[in-house]
Amino acid sequence: MPPSLSEAQLLGNWFETLTYGMYFVTCGFCAQKLLCVGPEDRWRRPSEIRWFILSVGITLFVVAAFDVAIGLLHNLQVFAFYTGGGGAAQELSDISGWINVARTVAQVIQMILGDLVLIYRCYIVYSRRWKVLIPSLILYFGGVAMAIKLIEAQASLKHEESTINSSDIRPWSETLFCITAVQNILTTGLLIWRIWRVEREIEKLRVNTSGTTKNQSLRKVIRVVAESGFAYTLMVFLTFVVNVCNSNLIYPFANSTLQATGIAFNVIIMRTSPSRDEQFTVFVDNGPSIAENGAVIRLRFRSHITELPADIDDGDFTVKSIRVSVGPHEDLQINTYNTHDETEPESC
Template sequence: MSSSSFPIDTAQLVALYMQCIFYGAVLITVGYGLRVLLWSRDGQFKGRTHINWIMVGVTMAMFTIATMEMAFGLIHVLQAFIYYTGPGGAKGELSDISNWVNVMRTADYVAQTFIGDGIMVYRCYVVYERNWKVVVIPVLLWLAETACGWVTVYIEATLHTAATLDQFRLVPFITSVLSLTLAMTTITTGLIVYRIRKINNSVASKDAARGKGGNGRLIRVVRILVESGLIYTISVIVFFCTFLTSNNAQYGVSDVVVQLIPISFTLILIRVESGAPGDGSAVTHSTSNKPITFLSVRSGIHGAEMSPGTRPNFPGRPSDAYMMDDLSSDRDGWKGDRRFDPVV
């Protein structure tokens, strides 16, 4: 479908409709995600000292950006179809690429991907026991992606002409943003999956030696991360394809990406929480009823190898659960367990 057969006024109306659908999913998933972060399973407020405020702040920031994107989309449609009376009608208004609403919507996209991709890098950093060397390349890709994104916003704000996102000055930077996003998400997800599977194999070897079943919990974490990551990655790929073909469907897809980032983020919280109490075999009895979480270790053992049948004791303390807080009412009792169970 060419741009002429899918004009920009039609594309923007369809984009608003698509946003409404996904924003409804944002409301549900963010609401449930906040319940996971702020309340325990028995309905008790966790208390200020037991809440991961970084994750709460990130969730609220992504929700705010998603809400602003919805508002800007509605304002733009109202301006074009109701209030604008100048030449070109609705198409003329929507094609003004330097219109403040267009610029703010692009800024929303850049800000949302900055937060979402930053969380992916942070997850990788925590999973590798805060070894910054592992995330050097993802961080550089993340920063380059963000820089290209804000250059795109600047160019869009200063063009002052009738154009779409495939305007020749914008193409190199938007292409860079999407390419770097895909590269960064693929690398970080691959690193996280590799790390978890490596630890799972070590734990499984120990369990096999003891005649126990395997550890299905860590495999489930891998599946959750991959599936949630694919939601975001596939949406970016679709956006990339529509952009490269100069199809006005890119407006609807890019708007949906802004909504999908908080959805995929909070789905990890929800799915881990929903499967925590009885997910088949557990590594040990002490963690069979605990939610899966990744802990940072401050004991200077970065990159230490685990031999089969070994369960080292770490003096480090748990912190920064990147997927979810501890939902158990006996949080302090769990903190006393230093064994290397479903943690990395």
């Protein structure tokens, strides 16, 4: 039996508080990686801080905390201070009230920022080539348009009794959640495909020596991106399903999805930092190299070198640089040294 409107509202706030607690814990670890560096955890200099990622992280935190706060205020108004007729259900049915509209705005901001960061990561991994991201960008701006229309429709409702499942709102919210789910699947797939291709090229040039194990850091990056992307996309998809089913469960699912956006953002930063987990091997300066058939690979993190080498061609070999974003402050640089032959080496 589906919950009533009052039950769904209370469930929604309970689930949001639970997920916010998880999100709050991850914020501490994320802030450490964004603001500190090195085994001694020294504070980063301003030039070492990724300001875009930091500003997005702060915005996500403020919006998430704001939504929890006004959710509590809404419960107090409905169950403690409301004295009008119809009880709690009457007050909760005022979907065009400022609290409900503000919570929708918070939901929209989180989703837009989360999708923007995902597209930005994909843009960096694809060497800043926008053409690859055209389908994702079309979906992204379509989602932004649906979000604006959703807020407009909700704020302009004149019915005295209407909920988030109102026929005036559902078409826009359903479209928004559907577009967001598809866009996340597409962009995450592009991101994983690119990193997998780089890993495959590395495997072609890598040979094992006695006592040496294969480096699989990029495969672990793929797993981190896939796990976080799947968790967030699943929450968005489930929210879309309950919305289509016209169920009051939209409240707990939508509230949890709002916090899940920040959790996915933080987890990727935490788990893709080499200093955070030994699973990512740090190659410093003249790090390990692997030779095979006249080709050499060197792997180094950008934070350990002063500048990125440009492509070099001296007639004997070519140096190609591939940069893969693996975190908020480290770019994994992959330099391939290929001897000239009759065919142009395939670009990663």
